[in-house]
Amino acid sequence: MLYWAAIFLVIALIAALFGFGGIASASAGIAQILFFVFLVLFVVTLIVRAVRS
Secondary structure, three states: OHHHHHHHHHHHHHHHHOOOHHHHHHHHHHHHHHHHHHHHHHHHHHHHHHHHO
């Protein structure tokens, strides 16, 4: 999931470089959502592993 967040971030940067503001904004929003979902899943995984061991 972090890989896809990085891909959308790169797409947003390239789109912003070429002046496509709408596409850059949408890609940055998707990248941000994917990154926060990754963080939540990562923290949940850490907590579950700490409880199990």
